[in-house]
Amino acid sequence: MIEVRSVRKHFAGVRALDGVSLSLHAGEVHALVGENGAGKSTLIKIITGVYRPDGGELHYRGEPVAFARPRDAQAAGISTIYQEVNLVPLRSVAANLFLGREPVNRFGLIDYRRMHRDAHEMLTRYGIAADVRGRLGELGLGVQQMIAVARALSTEARVVIMDEPTSSLEPREVDLLLGVVAMLRERRVAVLYVTHKLDEVFRACDRVTVLRDGRVAHSGPVAGTTRLRLVATMLGRDIDEVRRHGATTFGDEQRDATGAPLLHAEGLSRRPLLDDVSVDVHAGEVVGLAGLLGSGRTETAKAVFGADPVDAGSIKVGGRRARRWSPAAAIRAGLGMVPEDRKAEGLIADLSVRDNIVLAALPRLTVAGFLSERRQAELVDTFVKRLRIKISHPGQKVRELSGGNQQKVLLARMLCLHPKVLILDEPTRGIDVGAKAEIQALIDELAGLGLGVLLISSELEEVVEGADRVLVLRDGAVVGTFRGDQVSEDRIMRTIATAAEDDDD
Structure with a gap:
């Protein structure tokens, strides 16, 4: 269906792709993996007409093509599902599903009755529970992602490109999506599946291609490789070195809580x-x-940080009770938070790396009422080096960075405030194994320096290996607490399941 032949692409002297070749066949699910910055997004954008290659060829269904824009690729039968939900949050679910191709009646007006009926049938087909008349933005990120998937599949595409489609989904939704992928395979649709989650590669994919530094480091059947070999190939390291680190890079040391808590949120x-x-x-x-x-x-994290109001409860930081709680008050008290959705709630995409890092610290960077360029530069340089943020220069737009480096910019923004407690909501979501390892090691380092950390992750192994104590929540309530050797995936899952059974009773 698609054949990429020796494609090259450079940006301002930086080599994004260097002679990359890849083939995608009908009825095949082909995984594309690699660290952030390896060239995966650039390759997708070349296939879909966002970029034109500097060299090489693209063939579609046996014929050479050069799509001038994404609409041309979509019209040819290539549909793309991006990691970030690129829909219109203020419009209804139905309007988003049919955006740009709304059904019309005989008078040339939008046929809302038909659109709502077809939208309901579409969501039912993919097991998505949502009111088609409700605003998309009022739904959770995971449901929005599934609606984006449904929209892309409704075009009857011959090729479907999925860019991190499960990064915002819970396990049940992941199973549902992988079931859709299997259905596409049966329909002889070609699927290019881009993911950082290697478990999904082995569950759903037939072949895998690994990109590293803009080149193909490996390509072959999934059945002929192992998870360990894929990780080693992505990182360019020896298998034995990767084997020693295990599932995460969190240390084995368990820290005991002593003294008064830095953060005490009650009721x-x-x-x-x-x-x-x-x-x-x-x-x-x-x-x-x-x-x-x-x-x-996430609701607990936002309530603690003052981003969402509460009807009842109290918060103390450093033994002092908080009043008129807000994010600004939380920051002054010594809290910092990295939100779940870095695009919508964290970064300002069109500002520079420098501006995004110093944003919350501006009041501390003034001299006689004027911002000090020197102090800004010193602060940014310190955290770019400390967190190993890969940038061409501090003035580079933050939207040009990979997901892992964007996450590090958010971390730098909070760390430059010298918080007492850091709230991390999905700190490794949608980033590659290398950046994930660096952030996990940083969490360990910060805790070792005396910082308190509140960690949220959909990856249970990350919570189990990274946390000293775990609170299990269901339906907005704490249903279990484990510490030290009690913390295990099995105990946490059994607690969630038991609480669900009690709710059913």
Whole structure:
């Protein structure tokens, strides 16, 4: 269906792709993996007409092509599902599903009755529970992602490109999506599946291509390789070295909570999202919040940080009770937060790396009421080096960075405030194994220096290996607490399942 032949692409002297070749066949699910910055997104954009290659050829269904724009690729039968939900949050679910191809009646007006009926049938087909008349932006990120998937598949495409399609999905939705992928294979649709989650490669894909530094480092059947070999190939390291690190790069040391907590949140309630949630975080302790999507993890984090109001409850930081709580007050008290959705709630895409890092620290960087360029430059240089953020220069637009480096910019913004407690909501979502390892090691380092960390992750192994204590949430309430050797994936999952059975009773 698609054949990429020796494609090259450069940006301002930086080599993004260097002689990359790849073939994609009908009825095949082909995984494309690699670290952020390896060239995956650039290759997708060349296939879909966003970029023109500097060299090489693209063949589609046996014929050479050069799509001038994404619409041309879509018209030819190539549909793309991006990691970031590129839909219109203020419009209805149905309007988003049929955006640009709305059904019309005999008078040339939009046939809303038909559009709503067809939208409902489409969501039912893919097991998505949502009101087609409701605004898209009022739904959770995972549901929005599934709606983006449904929209892309509704075009009857011959080729479907999925760029990190499960990064915002809970396990049940992941199973549903992989079932859709299997259905596409049966229909002889060619699927290019871009992911950082190697478990999905072995569950759903037939072949795998690894990109490293803009070149093909490996390509072959999934059945002929192992997870360990893929990770080693992506990182360009020896297999034995990768084997020693295990599933994550968190250390084995367990930290015991002593003394008064840095953060004490008690009885946080906001019906129907939170129900009497209490959480403590001590100096040098990593506290994990575990639970399924919608269990109240993010709602708890936002309530603690003052981003969402609560109906009841109290918060103390450093023993002092918080009043008129807001993100600004939380920052002044010593809290920092890296939100789940870095695109919508964290970064300002068109500002530079420098401006994004210093944004929250501007009041501290003034001299006689004027911003000090020197102090800004010193601060940015310190954290770019400390977090190993890969940039061409501090004035580079943050939207030009890879997902892992964008996440590091957000971390730098919070760390330059010297917080007492850092709230991390999905800190490694949608980033490659190398950047993930660096961030996990940084969390360990920060805790070792006495910082309190509140950690949320949909990857249960990350919570289990990274946290000293874990609170399990379901339906906005704490249903279990584990510490030290009690923390295990099995105990957490059994607690969630038991709480679900009690709810059914």
